[in-house]
Amino acid sequence: MSVPLLEIKDLHVQVEGKEILKGISLRVEKGQVHALMGPNGSGKSTLSNTLMGHPKYQVTQGQILYRGENLAGLKTDARARAGIFLAFQYPTSIPGVSVANFLRTAMKARFGEAFQPKEFRKTFKAAMAELGIDEGFATRYVNDGFSGGEKKRHEILQMKLLKPELAILDETDSGLDIDALRTVAEGINHLRGPELGILLITHYQRILNYVQPEAVHVLINGQIIRSGGKDLAHELEAKGYAPYEVLKEPPKEIVSK
């Protein structure tokens, strides 16, 4: 049996002393798209930040294995260079740093010796054209004054250029109108392939009309309470998360009132 691309085993994560993820297990194989669905506050962004090694998120129990290797000792930048990519839900702006400069630096970090600066301009222009991004984008400052759609397209552009092996897309569909959603979904489909595993984190079923997942998982209150095929997403769309949320333990303070 081959080693899975990503294997999460009984993962518990705390943020500022509060446990958010309460024992998650998940396997993503190369070439697969897994959708992770859940309502607000279920722990979706905690999982994506933890996978990327954000210092604020503390793993208290369990393991994350990437290509069989435990990520515990690897810092964010090392994870990225190893091929993990996070498309942010709310990409932060970096005033004064141009998109071109940022991407050139990032590609140099990711590909090391193999990065060819002379090829950059061509590769960069071609990638922008494919995603329908205006060339003027290159000289704008990273995410500074970008519209919601521009931010998401910029994330997909980075994913395209950095060629990850594992991409975590954190609510990349949120806040997009139907045209922008379609462009972003096309971008994702275009990047799908036998070498890339995708964890598509979303609140809504909408994007799954465009990006067909191999598996769907439902995250409620820090636990995956159900996994299934793509039909599960349609069921969630019809019934909502409410039937699952009753499984939540009621917070004790409220009960005592």
Next chain:
Amino acid sequence: MDSVSPPLLVKWEIPSPEIIQAGVILTDLDSALRQFPQMIEEYLFQTGTPEGFPKFVALHQALWKQGLFCYVPDGVRVELPLRASTQIVSGAGAVFPHTLIVVGQGAEVTLIDERYSQGNGSSDAVVSDEMVEIFLKPGANLRYVHPQQWAPSVTELFTQRVLLDRDAQFFNVMVTLGGRLTKGNVETVLSGTGCRSELLGILFGSGSQHFDFHTLQDHQAKATFSDLLYKSALKDTAKAIYTGLIRIRKEAQKSDAYQANRNLLLSQGAQADSIPILEIEADDVRCTHGVAVGPIDPEQEFYLMSRGLPSTEAQRLIVEGFFEQVFKRIPLDSLREQLMAEVTNRLSSVHPSTSSG
């Protein structure tokens, strides 16, 4: 003073002979005194008494020696930037350079005026007590870029006083990277109706560098405009204190004045204080000021690291971005790149001891 004065070298460069034919003068102050004594007498120490650091100004007035003279006659527009530099060559002691710039009515010029020490590692203790005086005649337009990269053993006392006449325009970029201690005072007197001034500053401090900067935007006439932005990035135990005064006098109705000071602290031991002061005597003006002091935003760093950049590389990019807003206004590509490279170099290097006995 001669026995204790380290040699000071003043250099200048006029990019084309036509500029000289048009009557532009750019030369060292000693030569100018011999060749144009009446002109020097008319302007030297005539911008008025600076309000800041009176003792250093008095000392400079008593002992001034060497410097630069730049004169652009009425109506002459110089397209190419003029360049000059004042260099400390070697030895310990005190220097008192004086820079005098006169831009005539409707004339226009860019002057890049650098300060540096030869053999930057020199540990000779030097005090530089210098003064820059600038006269802008009606409708004159000056872009004055002042990059300072003194050796770490230099103590800098710096005064700049600018007098703007009617409709004159002054654009200033101060880049302060060197020295162990800088006490800087930049006074801009907007004395003619409709004159405008844009004042940009960059400070980068490492080791135990200390900057104490004062600025004055003195609006004395109607419908005058000034906009100031000073940015500092500080690492190790470097410290910056900024005191900025905007004064709008009763006669200066319909004036606009802006002031912003932003500080990026790159280590726990770095420190920045910012003191804005407003003195508004007119009632029909627009005036704002803003201050920010803080470390690198951890979310910015995380974002860049999530793209494979090591922490140091991420910080470098953030600092470059922080300065970009000012650097992009430097009107000479090669100088801008050289200064940015110098900031990057200072950012990554472990600073040598700045104590000089």
